[in-house]
Amino acid sequence: MNFTRRNRTFTALGALAMGFSALALTGCAPASGAAIEPVTEVRLGYFANVTHAPALVGLSEGLIQDALGDVALQTEVFNAGAAAIEALSAGAIDATYIGPNPAINTFIQSGGASAHIIAGATSGGAALVVRDGIDTPDDLASSTIATPQLGNTQDVALRSWLADEGYETSVAGDGDVNVTPTENAQTLTLFQDGKIDGAWLPEPWVSRLVVEAGAHVLVDEADLWPDGDFPTTVLLVRAEFADQHPEVVDELLKGHIAAVEWLDENADEAPSVINAALDDATGKTLDDAVLARALENVTFTVDPAAATFETLVDHGLAAGTQKKGSIDGLFDLRALNALLEKSGAETVSAAGLGADR
Incomplete structure (x- = not known):
């Protein structure tokens, strides 16, 4: 099975499981005099789809929870992007795996205040x-x-x-x-x-x-x-949560990277793990032929393909499904790139649409 047709990112990620020091995602400090309560859990959304396999594997293999340590992981399965964005905007979840267009929409509608893309997850499919x-x-x-x-x-x-x-x-x-x-x-x-x-x-x-x-x-x-190359799934985090708990978002990123690395290195085992995770989430599994074909058409990568997002905005405007607005600042890839650099892996670009250094 050609599991990663265009994998350019993962050349040396094994060190990520060894535990890095916390890296600030935004560098934002609490408002003067405001006390931030220590976070005890992260609430993560995802879809029960092959294109969300990094979430499926990260949860079923315990990679995300292991990275979070003593911070509990709570999850919610969504069927559509609008529902996930509604939950994120309401503060019901802290981060979610989601398609690029819903991420663009919430960023534009909130004037850039709602959320940031902190990593890619899946390309193609x-x-x-x-x-x-x-x-x-x-x-x-x-x-x-x-x-x-x-x-x-x-x-x-x-x-x-x-x-x-x-x-x-x-x-x-x-x-x-x-x-x-x-x-x-x-x-x-x-x-x-x-x-x-x-x-x-x-x-x-x-x-x-x-x-x-x-x-x-x-x-x-x-x-x-x-x-x-085009993005199918990204990892989106609520801006307020990232500002208040950058070290926890950093740990979430470690678990996400470990999940994508696992998919890259375990192509033979991946179908059974993904199917078991789908069964846990929905009570249903995929036919082996369906799953094998689906996996041939996706690439799992932490690169969000930021350079494609201006085109995605143009498409949404032309389709009449999106409001006009800027996506400058949509990406914050600083913590991701710090982790990649530390492991010796290639870093990724925000394409001028946010921070990546």
């Missing part, structure tokens, strides 16, 4: 899959195509690509192509019943429609990006 009889973009006229949620990363990617192909879409669902935001499991059923013509989805749902429902890939999103 999204595609437009369609029924028999649709073989070219021209065949999509008057079709119905599903996405996971209005304004989510795959929804924006589909609308942007359709616009490039000369199609008009609407957030109301009408247009030359009917884009219908639909929960992923329902999308599979609707496709099997012939009620939709295709879907732009993340893994493992791409592979489920291909293996279980006879769909074929019309567009692999990797083909639309330079070198095939």
Whole structure:
């Protein structure tokens, strides 16, 4: 299994498990006279998806909890980015694995005050899959195509690509192509019943429609990006939590890096560990063929591919799913890069959209 097609980051991460000194994420101090209570737990959100495998492995192998030490880890499973962002904004969770577009949206809507991306997690693993009889973009006229949620990363990617192909879409669902935001499991059923013509989805749902429902890939999103690199999942932390507890966020990062390293080094064992974690989270596992295919299409990396985010903003604006605003300051990669430097690994760039040194 080609588990990391374009892995550029992990060359020397073994030392990360040895315990580094705490590294401040932001350097922000509490307001004068304000007492910050010691944190006793970290509340972490994630999705039960293959594209969130660093979370699945980090939890099931105990890597994140080990890094946190005496700080307890509480987790919550989300089905969509909007729900995770709502919980983060309300202070119900402290950090979450999430797609890039919801991260962009909360940052813009809050004027940069809500959260920061502190690491990447997954690249790749999204595609437009369609029924028999649709073989070219021209065949999509008057079709119905599903996405996971209005304004989510795959929804924006589909609308942007359709616009490039000369199609008009609407957030109301009408247009030359009917884009219908639909929960992923329902999308599979609707496709099997012939009620939709295709879907732009993340893994493992791409592979489920291909293996279980006879769909074929019309567009692999990797083909639309330079070198095939585009972010699917990032690690987002609530700004207030990071400001008040940088040392705890640093420990969370250590566990996250250890999880991505584990995936890089244990390709043969990874499918069974991921499936067991999915079973724990949802009570269901994936077919072996589905999981194997899904893993071939993703790369796990701490690099958030920050250079792609201006393009993602442009796509969201063109799709009508995003407000105008600046993403300057979206990234804070200083703690991540300090850890990478300490282990001798290659550092990553914020592409001018935040701090990385």
